[in-house]
Amino acid sequence: MTEVSLSQVVKRYGQLEVVHAIDLEIRHSEFVVLVGPSGCGKSTTLRMIAGLEEISGGTIKIGDKVVNKLAPRDRNISMVFQNYALYPHMTVRDNLGFGLKIAKHPESEIQNRVEEAAEILGLGMLMDRLPAALSGGQRQRVAMGRAIVRNPDVFLFDEPLSNLDAKLRVQMRTEIKKLHKRVNNTIVYVTHDQVEAMTLADRIVIMRDGHIEQVGTPLEVFDHPVNTFVASFIGSPPMNQLEGKVVDGGKSGLQITLADNILIPVPKRSKNRVSVGQDITVGIRPDDLTPVGHGMKEDGETVSFDLTVSISEPLGTETILFSSIGAKEVQGKMLNPRPIELDERLTFNLAMDRVHLFDAASGQNVLGDANG
Amino acid sequence: MSTQTKAIISWIVTFIVMLIITMPGLWVILSGFRPLQEILAKPAIWIPQRLTLDNFYAIFGIGETQIAIPVLAYFRNSIIIATTSTAIAIIVGISGGYAFARYRFKFKDTLFLGLMLSRTVPGIALSLPVFIVWARLGWIDTQFGLILVYVALNVPFTIWLIDGFFRQIPKELAEAAEVDGCTRWQAFWKIEFPLAKSGIASAGIFAFLTSWNEFALASNLTRSTNSKTLPVGLTDFIAQFTTDWAGMCAMAFIIIVPALILTFLVQKHLIAGLTFGGVKG
Ligand SMILES: Nc1ncnc2c1ncn2[C@@H]1O[C@H](COP(=O)(O)OP(=O)(O)OP(=O)(O)O)[C@@H](O)[C@H]1O
Numbered sequence: 001m002t003e004v005s006l007s008q009v010v011k012r013y014g015q016l017e018v019v020h021a022i023d024l025e026i027r028h029s030e031f032v033v034l035v036g037p038s039g040c041g042k043s044t045t046l047r048m049i050a051g052l053e054e055i056s057g058g059t060i061k062i063g064d065k066v067v068n069k070l071a072p073r074d075r076n077i078s079m080v081f082q083n084y085a086l087y088p089h090m091t092v093r094d095n096l097g098f099g100l101k102i103a104k105h106p107e108s109e110i111q112n113r114v115e116e117a118a119e120i121l122g123l124g125m126l127m128d129r130l131p132a133a134l135s136g137g138q139r140q141r142v143a144m145g146r147a148i149v150r151n152p153d154v155f156l157f158d159e160p161l162s163n164l165d166a167k168l169r170v171q172m173r174t175e176i177k178k179l180h181k182r183v184n185n186t187i188v189y190v191t192h193d194q195v196e197a198m199t200l201a202d203r204i205v206i207m208r209d210g211h212i213e214q215v216g217t218p219l220e221v222f223d224h225p226v227n228t229f230v231a232s233f234i235g236s237p238p239m240n241q242l243e244g245k246v247v248d249g250g251k252s253g254l255q256i257t258l259a260d261n262i263l264i265p266v267p268k269r270s271k272n273r274v275s276v277g278q279d280i281t282v283g284i285r286p287d288d289l290t291p292v293g294h295g296m297k298e299d300g301e302t303v304s305f306d307l308t309v310s311i312s313e314p315l316g317t318e319t320i321l322f323s324s325i326g327a328k329e330v331q332g333k334m335l336n337p338r339p340i341e342l343d344e345r346l347t348f349n350l351a352m353d354r355v356h357l358f359d360a361a362s363g364q365n366v367l368g369d370a371n372g
Numbered sequence: 373m374s375t376q377t378k379a380i381i382s383w384i385v386t387f388i389v390m391l392i393i394t395m396p397g398l399w400v401i402l403s404g405f406r407p408l409q410e411i412l413a414k415p416a417i418w419i420p421q422r423l424t425l426d427n428f429y430a431i432f433g434i435g436e437t438q439i440a441i442p443v444l445a446y447f448r449n450s451i452i453i454a455t456t457s458t459a460i461a462i463i464v465g466i467s468g469g470y471a472f473a474r475y476r477f478k479f480k481d482t483l484f485l486g487l488m489l490s491r492t493v494p495g496i497a498l499s500l501p502v503f504i505v506w507a508r509l510g511w512i513d514t515q516f517g518l519i520l521v522y523v524a525l526n527v528p529f530t531i532w533l534i535d536g537f538f539r540q541i542p543k544e545l546a547e548a549a550e551v552d553g554c555t556r557w558q559a560f561w562k563i564e565f566p567l568a569k570s571g572i573a574s575a576g577i578f579a580f581l582t583s584w585n586e587f588a589l590a591s592n593l594t595r596s597t598n599s600k601t602l603p604v605g606l607t608d609f610i611a612q613f614t615t616d617w618a619g620m621c622a623m624a625f626i627i628i629v630p631a632l633i634l635t636f637l638v639q640k641h642l643i644a645g646l647t648f649g650g651v652k653g
């Protein structure tokens with residue numbers, strides 16, 4: 001059983017603190033993805049787990065062993081680097097077998113395990129080539145092969161796909177997922193691509209500026225983002241965020257005014273969490289803003305208003321519609337699309353049971369993160 | 373047709389340039405195999421009439437014309453001094469270059485600049501102070517004294533060159549090796565050192581040639597067969613009234629040959645560009 005646990009882990013470079021006392025529990029054989037914008041401390045966190053970066057405070061445990069002071073070699077981990085870091089002077093075969101050779105495994109065993117890994121990753125033809133003679137995707141496979149050959153407790157991946165072209169990235173993404181199913185080791189995976197995070201992760205860890213903003217399954221962070229940052233980071237196209245104010249609508253209860261005189265009711269579930277006069281950021285996923293007759297489900301509570309569509313991007317099964325409320329651009333989605341004319345005015349349904357309300361000042365979700 | 377003409381012209385130009393560059397060296401080597409009369413003949417004899425090994429026999433004291441010059445002792449001194457000082461300069465260069473390339477420490481930049489600045493002082497300007505200090509310490513006319521001078525002369529250069537090669541090696545390679553189970557030390561020897569080999573070889577050959585050919589300092593600090601090196605030994609041919617040009621050229625040939633052989637042996641390292649296929653291009 002190999003859990004990885006970080007408690008109050010801090011990283012400082014001189015005066016500069018780049019990771020601020022983070023806590024994270026990673027379960028056995030879990031696939032955890034660290035995601036966040038550039039410079040938020042993902043790599044640093046991963047490298048601290050690997051032992052390549054000393055920690056300035058806190059405790060890191062792998063299994064039930066505190067590894068704060070252990071060298072990378074004593075942590076039984078393996079790592080895939082962003083630039084792959086294949087040994088340029090060794091053939092693919094030697095690259096794969098290097099770790100086992102260092103650990104002084106018998107020659108025949110090394111050979112078997114290398115062949116097995118090569119088999120899994122389809123490297124058979126390439127075994128006697130040097131890394132310089134491989135394509136990007138092939139190098140990536142070798143790097144993964146080198147990681148799995150040693151069958152470590154924990155795999156660490158630092159943006160392993162970011163150097164591949166879009167098509168190959170999607171393909172390798174699937175392969176990594178298959179690989180995890182097969183080997184079932186604990187994986188910590190770093191990326192700044194939220195699609196990669198959503199598709200791969202058992203749980204996503206969203207980081208910003210050295211803090212962890214939210215931890216949860218892909219659906220949890222998608223459906224219940226704790227703040228506007230997570231809301232805007234997860235999901236593609238990104239969530240629309242509109243400025244509004246809570247007003248007392250008399251008989252119709254609390255309402256929120258948006259630009260262009262659009263009025264939406266405060267959903268029942270958050271009645272007690274907002275007060276009149278409060279500035280609110282209303283988060284609307286494009287999926288929940290759909291032209292009448294072109295939505296996913298239209299049974300819940302909805303609000304309708306007209307918008308002028310300025311641009312439409314047909315994607316086949318759906319079309320992304322660009323419009324604006326006030327000065328703010330908003331995106332909606334049209335399922336079962338039909339051709340859209342230039343500046344066509346459409347009536348949109350807003351699915352109120354899926355609207356997110358954030359306090360404008362703090363950015364926190366007023367619904368809390370537990371209930372929807 | 374015109375490309376062919378161009379090729380021919382460029383060959384001719386190359387040939388002339390190479391001739392100009394190599395002429396003095398070739399003339400020295402040729403003269404080593406010619407009798408003195410022919411070298412000094414007036415008008416000059418351009419095409420050698422007779423090639424002979426007499427000059428070499430004379431140097432080594434074989435045959436009738438004896439020039440009592442202890443070439444073997446000089447050769448031995450040169451070999452010992454050049455190889456030892458090169459080995460030390462390389463070891464210091466690897467450690468220093470690696471430290472500069474990989475670690476952060478106080479006064480790093482100042483130290484590096486200081487090393488480089490020391491290269492701007494011409495060696496000969498130091499010969500008098502070095503002579504005085506060495507004389508006090510009793511290191512005049514010792515191999516050790518000269519080795520120390522050459523190490524000091526070469527170390528800034530080897531550090532600088534090797535530092536540059538280590539810098540080109542992504543530090544992720546050593547990190548990957550550490551994750552793969554290596555100690556810091558193993559990661560260095562198994563990954564970083566082999567990749568920097570060509571740089572180290574280049575630094576080595578330069579250090580060796582500097583020590584092998586150095587004359588000014590050696591002529592000040594050596595006296596006898598204890599420590600005199602081949603370049604200093606050349607002056608033995610200059611007597612008060614005559615100079616044995618033929619013998620001198622023969623000895624120059626003896627000096628050049630090992631340097632040439634060594635250069636040929638390591639030249640594939642000198643030109644081998646490192647291919648960092650291991651990381652993304
Ligand atoms: N050696 C260092 N000295 C000082 N600051 C550093 C050092 N290494 C990283 N940092 C800083 O630490 C912060 C986190 O860096 P890190 O590499 O972990 O970011 P990241 O989340 O992996 O970003 P990216 O997606 O660009 O890889 C950054 O602000 C970076 O500038």
Ligand SMILES: [Mg+2]
Nearest residue numbers: 042043044158
């Ligand atoms: Mg990074």
